[in-house]
Every structure is written in C-alpha cells, then in structure tokens.
Amino acid sequence: MSINRTRRTFIKEATYLGLSVPLVMPGLARAQSPNGMVRHASFGADGMAGADVGNLSREKKFKLVAFCDVDERRMGNFKKRHPKAVAYTDYRKLLDKEHKNIDSVNVSTPDHMHGSIGLAAITLGKACYGQKPLGQNIFETRMLTKAAKAKGVVTQMGIQVHSSVYYRLAVELIHSGAIGKVKEVHSFSGKRWGDRSARPNRKDEVPAGFHWDLWLGCATERPFIGRGYYHPGNWRKRLDFGTGTFGDMGCHIYDPVFKALGVDAPTSVRSEGPAPGKHNLGNWEIDAKIHYVFPGSQFTLNPVKVTWYDGGQQPPKYVTDQLDGRKKPGQGSIFIGEKGVMLLPHVGRPYLLPNAKYAEFKYPRIKGNNHWGQFINAVAGDDKTSTHFGYSGPLTESVLLGGVATRFKNETLQWDAKALKFTNNKKANEFVAREYRKGHEIRNIA
Numbered sequence: 001m002s003i004n005r006t007r008r009t010f011i012k013e014a015t016y017l018g019l020s021v022p023l024v025m026p027g028l029a030r031a032q033s034p035n036g037m038v039r040h041a042s043f044g045a046d047g048m049a050g051a052d053v054g055n056l057s058r059e060k061k062f063k064l065v066a067f068c069d070v071d072e073r074r075m076g077n078f079k080k081r082h083p084k085a086v087a088y089t090d091y092r093k094l095l096d097k098e099h100k101n102i103d104s105v106n107v108s109t110p111d112h113m114h115g116s117i118g119l120a121a122i123t124l125g126k127a128c129y130g131q132k133p134l135g136q137n138i139f140e141t142r143m144l145t146k147a148a149k150a151k152g153v154v155t156q157m158g159i160q161v162h163s164s165v166y167y168r169l170a171v172e173l174i175h176s177g178a179i180g181k182v183k184e185v186h187s188f189s190g191k192r193w194g195d196r197s198a199r200p201n202r203k204d205e206v207p208a209g210f211h212w213d214l215w216l217g218c219a220t221e222r223p224f225i226g227r228g229y230y231h232p233g234n235w236r237k238r239l240d241f242g243t244g245t246f247g248d249m250g251c252h253i254y255d256p257v258f259k260a261l262g263v264d265a266p267t268s269v270r271s272e273g274p275a276p277g278k279h280n281l282g283n284w285e286i287d288a289k290i291h292y293v294f295p296g297s298q299f300t301l302n303p304v305k306v307t308w309y310d311g312g313q314q315p316p317k318y319v320t321d322q323l324d325g326r327k328k329p330g331q332g333s334i335f336i337g338e339k340g341v342m343l344l345p346h347v348g349r350p351y352l353l354p355n356a357k358y359a360e361f362k363y364p365r366i367k368g369n370n371h372w373g374q375f376i377n378a379v380a381g382d383d384k385t386s387t388h389f390g391y392s393g394p395l396t397e398s399v400l401l402g403g404v405a406t407r408f409k410n411e412t413l414q415w416d417a418k419a420l421k422f423t424n425n426k427k428a429n430e431f432v433a434r435e436y437r438k439g440h441e442i443r444n445i446a
Contacts, residue, residue: 037063038379041102041126043091043117045069045078047232048131049108052158053082055372056106056129061380066098071231072209089211091117092439099124104379107131108158112241113217115140116440122147127154127379129372132251133243134389134396139433139442141400142420145393146445154378156385157392159255160371161347167256169366170342170350174260174299176364178352179337182261184305186315187253187333189346193245194286194311195237198279200225218440237283239276240434243403244284245310249331250399251392253346254308257333258395261304262297265417266398269293271405273313287311290402301338308402324354404431 038061042053045067056062068088069075075087088094091113104127107118115135122128122144134157135141148155161167174182203223206212212224215231219240228234236242273288288310296302309315320328322341328334331346341353352358369386377383397417405413407428414424422428436442 036380037061038104038127038376039063039065039102041065041094041098041105041121042067042085042108043094043105043113044108045087046071046074047108048158049106050078052106052108052129052131052372053078055370056376057082059373059376062376065102066094068094070211070214072211073207074232090214091120095120095124099126103127104129104154104375106158110215110235110241111136111243111247112219112235113440115144115442116218116436118144119147119442122151122153122155125151125153127375128389129156129158129375130389130392131158132392132396133247133399134251134392135400136241136243136247137432137434138397138400138404139420141393141396143442143445145389148389148393150445154375154385155389155392156371156375156378157251157387157389157396158371159251159387159392161252162255162259162387163369163371163374164347165366165368166344166347166349167259168368169363170256170344171260172364172366173342173350173352174335174337175262177299178340178358178361179335179342180339182300182304182335182337184307184336185257185261185333186307186309186319186336187250187257188309188313188315188328188331189245189249189253190311190330191245191249192286192311193236193242193248193284194280195234195283196280196286197283199282200229216437218434218436218442220435220437239282239284242284243400244288244406245286246288246290246308246399246402249310249346250308250402251396253331253333254306254399255387255395256344257306257335258398259391260299260335261294261306262299263294263304264394266292266294266306266401266415267303268412268414269401269405270412271402271407271409273406273409275406275409284403285406287313288402288406289313290405292398292402322353326351326353326355404428407431 042049064082064085066086068091105121106129107114108131118130204226206224270291274285276285290308292306293303296304329345333344335342342350344350374383378385413422416423
C-alpha cells in the first residue's frame with residue numbers, strides 16, 4: 001500500500017474514538033489521578049501482558065482500573081489477581097468507557113494491534129507502555145512516534161533489558177572508547193519464529209469465549225485455524241500478525257547496538273537469507289541474514305556496518321575468531337572496534353577482548369533501573385523514561401526494515417527515512433504500511 005493511498009484513506013474515513021479528529025484537541029482535559037495514583041488499563045490479560053502488569057503492579061503508585069482481552073478463557077487468573085478491575089473484550093469500548101478514569105495503558109498484544117491500540121490511547125492523552133516492536137510496520141511506528149511527541153505523553157517501549165546493568169555498561173564501554181571507534185557489529189539470535197509449511201487449507205470452529213473478529217482487529221478477515229496456528233503464540237510466524245524472529249528479538253538485541261553506536265536510520269538494507277515464497281504462503285522465513293549500513297557517528301567509523309543473523313545463520317569465522325576462545329552465546333552481539341572487540345550476550349555482562357589486552361581493565365560501575373517502575377514514576381511526574389518513543393520508534397523502524405528486505409533477496413534497498421520510502425524499489429514501498437480494516441484505521445499524521 002502506498003503512503004499516498006494511506007493518507008487519502010485515513011483523511012477520508014472516520015475512525016472510532018476520535019482518531020480522525022485533530023491530534024491536539026484544546027478541549028481534551030487529561031484525567032487527574034486522585035491521591036497521586038497512576039490509574040492504568042492493560043490491553044492484554046495473559047502472556048506478556050500478565051508479565052507487564054505483574055511488574056507494573058509492584059509500584060505503590062500503580063492502580064489497575066480496567067483490562068481488555070479478546071480471549072475470555074485466558075482472563076481467569078488475571079481477574080483473580082485484579083478483582084476490582086473492569087474487564088472488556090474490545091479495546092475501543094474500554095477507551096470509550098474508561099478514558100476519564102485512566103492515566104496510562106500498556107499495549108501487550110500480538111504485534112499487529114500495537115499501532116491501532118497505541119495510537120487510540122495516545123490520541124486520548126494517555127501515557128503508553130508499548131510492547132516491542134512498537135508497531136507491526138514502519139508507517140504505524142512512525143505515526144506512534146509523531147503522536148506521542150505531539151500529545152506530550154509519557155511513553156516507554158517494553159525492551160526492559162535496556163535498563164539493566166549489562167546493557168547500560170555495554171553502552172558506556174563503547175562511548176568511553178574502550179575498543180576505539182566501532183567498525184562493524186554482528187548481532188544474532190538462534191530463535192526460529194518462521195514457518196516453511198504451507199498454510200492449512202481448512203476452517204476450524206472458533207472456541208467459545210474467543211472473539212476471533214476482535215483478535216483479527218486491523219487485519220483482513222480470514223477463516224479461523226485452530227490447534228495453535230494463530231493463537232495464542234504462533235502469530236509471530238505469520239506475515240500479517242507478527243514480525244518474525246527479527247521483530248521479536250531485534251528490538252532487544254539491537255537496542256544496545258543502536259544506543260552505543262549513536263545511530264538513527266540506516267541508508268541501506270540488504271537481505272541474503274531466504275525469502276517468503278509460495279511454499280510458505282503467509283509466513284515469515286527463518287535463517288535471516290540482513291546487512292545494514294548506517295551513517296557514522298562520533299563512536300563509529302563512517303559508515304558503520306551492522307549485520308543480523310537468526311535461526312541457523314551465524315557470523316563469519318573472521319568474527320568469531322576474535323572471541324579469543326570465549327564461546328559465542330545463543331543470542332547477542334559482537335562489536336569490532338579499531339582497538340579491540342566487545343562481546344555482549346543477550347541478558348549478560350559484556351566482555352572486552354582479547355583477554356590479554358584487557359586483563360587489567362577496570363570496568364566502570366553502572367547502576368541498573370527498574371524499567372516498569374521508571375514508566376510509572378514518569379507518569380506520576382517523578383522520573384523520565386529511557387526508551388520513550390522518540391528513541392524506540394527509530395529503533396523499531398530500523399528493525400522492521402529488515403523484515404521488508406527479506407522479501408527482496410540479494411537486493412540492496414536504499415532507504416530515505418525522512419520521506420519514509422525506498423528510493424530504488426517501488427515494490428518494496430508497498431510493505432512500508434498496510435491496509436487497515438474499518439474501525440481500526442491509523443491515519444497519517446503530517
């Protein structure tokens with residue numbers, strides 16, 4: 001879908017809950033929480049949502065007012081933990097009924113609904129804790145970033161390792177010049193969120209209590225397929241709903257790379273892994289290998305190259321040989337600098353290599369933060385978030401560019417981030433955005 005088509009559609013069509021009204025509404029008063037409490041609504045009541053609310057609820061200022069889940073069968077334990085919270089199955093109805101009673105939300109749903117729900121809440125002036133990736137496509141990610149800035153709301157993306165001692169230390173080591181200017185980075189994950197099987201040609205009965213139409217949300221209507229094909233977890237493998245291994249893990253693993261290098265948008269992206277094809281219609285592939293080129297910064301050479309590998313793909317031997325005998329973890333990054341190498345396991349401490357050179361190196365002392373607590377305190381006016389959408393939006397866009405690139409194997413796609421388009425492949429621009437089903441649209445924000 002072209003951006004021009006998106007603009008015409010979203011300006012023309014009315015959207016539920018005022019999404020088509022001017023973004024800044026003079027008469028829209030922000031709800032004022034009594035007793036300094038942060039009144040909250042959760043979109044999702046199980047899985048990642050349960051984990052997010054579990055962590056948020058540890059904060060004394062937090063109060064869960066309402067929650068929404070399209071699968072009533074999965075609400076049981078959540079209701080027991082939060083008996084006073086009002087339950088909904090349609091996010092639009094929750095916002096319609098509760099918007100005056102809440103200050104913040106978490107959007108912890110399948111990827112394809114991050115944009116529609118997040119923008120609906122932000123438009124109403126609500127602080128937003130958005131799970132990664134921020135959006136399921138590049139266009140809606142950019143719109144979330146713009147809306148959050150225009151409304152001035154507190155935001156945080158759910159890449160909690162960003163606030164850990166490990167990742168903060170890794171960034172500090174690069175910024176202090178411990179390995180010199182960075183020449184290249186190799187990031188990897190052994191996860192395999194893809195499917196090489198053909199989509200089953202069947203229509204199954206929708207289980208009682210599961211609202212399939214609401215689960216589809218913004219996506220094109222289609223028959224329900226049971227046995228876990230879509231719900232509750234395998235949606236990550238499907239092109240219309242998830243973002244594959246890279247979208248799942250890239251926002252985590254690329255985060256310290258993005259922060260440490262001080263980069264923004266890449267100038268090009270190239271996939272050398274398998275592309276989705278007729279044999280796996282509707283599914284993401286596995287074994288991705290995606291090359292990025294970023295403009296340099298004060299912490300890198302100009303340009304700087306970043307490569308992603310997942311599934312069975314691995315960094316080349318010349319990279320792993322520089323680990324000086326240390327075993328490569330299943331997930332993480334290898335930074336190659338002018339003076340040395342840094343190995344950063346995902347959720348692990350960084351190591352400077354070679355061992356002999358850094359044997360006496362004194363690692364700086366770094367403190368970690370509570371990622372969820374930081375968000376609640378920021379909503380209460382007592383803190384600032386570290387992965388606000390102004391940071392996590394561009395990070396997510398970069399990751400999602402890799403997903404687009406997998407559809408064009410061995411083609412170097414030139415990217416114009418300001419214009420939100422590829423300059424050398426019109427077909428690729430069709431995957432920057434998507435068509436939205438009526439009632440879940442995302443309008444273009446100039």
